[in-house]
Amino acid sequence: MPTGMLQIRAISAHPGGVPGRGVQREEEVCKYIDVTTCIGCKACEVACVEWNDMPFQQTTFDNTYQTMPATQWNYWNLIKFHEHQRDDGTQMWLMRKDQCMHCEDPGCLRACPADGAIVQYTNGIVDFQQENCIGCQYCVSGCPFDIPKFNSATKKVYKCTLCSDRVGQGLEPACIKSCPTGCLKFGTKSDMRALADARAKQLRDHSGFPNAGVYDPPSIGGTHVIYVLHDITKPELYGGLPANPQIPPTFTVWKRFAKPIALVLSLFAAPVAFFHYVSQGPKEPQPPPGLGGPGPSPGIGAKPAPGGADRVSE
């Protein structure tokens, strides 16, 4: 178990509590992304690829400045470009850094059936542990932001780690460090939230964006990546940011209700088996039909199963 900066808060599909949890006080960390001062230079994309030793690869061109249509298993950080026409006819060029949001209540972790394949640290980082991943891709469907991406070669799922290796050693994430305009910042969740609120107020009061606000969706308990948006009422404009992200209810039903109920029911299996043994006795080898004996006779007109007949004849 890592010590120091990274203590575990939640483990996917883990029965019982988290070992060693709650012994240390720790601040939650957060990325602050001010889309209003982003210039779309993609330094964060390059810094991410470079730090994580992922291949520099050919980009796609689809009549935008976007590097590729969506993040990939080996491309975790993507600026989404969108040209938006405002009601007064003027154009706005919206750019949003798309990456894992590190939700307070992560849909991926809740969906994951593999013990320890996804962990959440007490500082809020949600990290995939590929050695425990079974490649089922439930996290892909559990994520409200379409972030985990499957690698069909290794049969594992990958996503942004919020540079848990750097943060665990007291450094800022690679993308944050590179940002030349300062629209990316990194710090404690409370500091970043205060900074974002102040910036949104500035946009509302002085910059002509009366709907400016902070994207920190309460439907998933808040995120550890927060945005300052020109118009908080229309987050979909920024490359499809969901206004009200939700974890699919099937995972809630499964993990919160079905799984505990099944666990309790499975406890009855042993006593039931015991009482069945006491009342019915052990299962005796059944003599072949036609030789008499207490074995169940095959139904009228039913052929005996071929496997059963073979076993009897041996």
Next chain:
Amino acid sequence: MHISRRAFIQTTVIGGAGLSAFGFDVGPAYAQAKTLKIQRTTETRSTCPYCSVSCGVIIHTLGDRAKNAIPQVVHVEGDPDHPINRGTLCPKGASLEQDIVNERRLLKPAVRRPGSDRWEDISWDQAIAEIADRVKKTRDATFVEKDQRGRTVNRCEGIAFTGGCTDTNEFNYLVVKTMRSLGVVYLENQARV
């Protein structure tokens, strides 16, 4: 060695109970955070070679400069102590590792002869000799001692000098001294360091 069925079960049960009682946790470690890849690398301060902003960078190389370790660049990031960029970098600067660790990186001088369609490698000695030769020839051909109105100007209009952004103050001092002594007036560099 003969183990009876009874002895085998007894050993298994007692041994397992003992291991459980003394707390052998054979479960997996739940999170193995990646180790920091630049934990013990050698840090070298340098200047980004691209534009005239001249951002400071830190180049991380493998090893601790011991005699037998051949350093290899593993990471480049901004220098937080540099007053110009304070740790930030643009996308070109952020990709500097690929600039250094690159099979297409130029490691020796190359020349494309007039009319040729390809580059050929030449040695440093040959390159310097050829440049000196051409400087002499061009200067002799284009040196202007007096302008049209008879004033002494002593300038060489056939040569221009362009410096790069990593040129230091001291280097540029020497550049100016050398070029002015040749009479070069078209003298420019983008350096800010």
